Amino acid sequence: MSSRIGHAVYTRSAGWIDDPANPVVISTFDNEGLSVEDPKVYRRHDGLYVMFYNGIWATDGADELTRYPSPGYPLDEVGCDIMVATSADLQSWTKHGLAVPYEISRGWAKGAVIPRSPRGDAVRVGGEYIMYLSEGCNGTMTVGRSTDLLTWEFRAEPYLDLTAWGGSLFEVATAVVRDDDSDIVLDFFYNDADGQFAAGQARYSRRDPFRQRELNKGGALAWGGFAEWDGALYFAQGWDAPEGSRELYFYRETDAHA
DSSP states (O other), rough: OOOBOOOEEETTTTTEEOOTTSSBBOOOOOGGGSSEEEEEEEOOOOOEEEEEEEEEEEEETTTTHHHHHOTOOOOSSSEEEEEEEEEEESOOOOOOEEEEEHOOOOTTTEEOOOOOOSSBBBOOOOOOOEEEEEEEEOOOOOOEEEEHHHHHEEEOOOOOOOOTTTEEEEEEEEEEEOSSTTEEEEEEEEETTTTTTTEEEEBBBBTTTSSSSSEEEEOOOOOOOEEEEEEEEEEEEEETTTTOOOOEEEEESSSSSO
């Protein structure tokens, strides 16, 4: 069975309650035939919720790969598209199709990481929204710019340099902007000098969001992003669950003022 996307609400009195409308996003397009997964949700300046998610599809005989080959990032039997949908209430979603066109993704793109506040708001940088992409894109680091989160212009941009660590980027997870005056902190997944998967974070000035100011080893790998609740940052992670289980853990920062 393919993955689907659900919605749940937490309250102190009742704990987590699954939405009776679940699943709220299912596979309907041809390029979602294997799965819809890894949602990232942002609230736009006008209150509209915008979700980016991965559509997974079988590449066998795909005309898109004939027209847009990917020698710099060879694909096997599966493609991954970044899709976009919108909602006013987080329950009913309208799909808008591809967020990243094939001439950019070449059949594989991940990320859709947009600077976001702990309240879930997409943060504009220099008057527009920016997006960090990773994986795919013919092996080229790529960024996007948009005024509305729906229509994007993309270009190649080497926004992360890991040569000092002897590593290479695998996937960006999230980007958080703590307050109106703070820098952007990008959380990412990379291959270290020994070929092992590891987590890291990079800091960027909002005046120069594609040139890192600082690198630090260790990170949250919070693909769903950070959220502020009860005065502290939280993120969800399922990688620490026991093998064979479906548990999801929530982590809280130990010092809200650090």
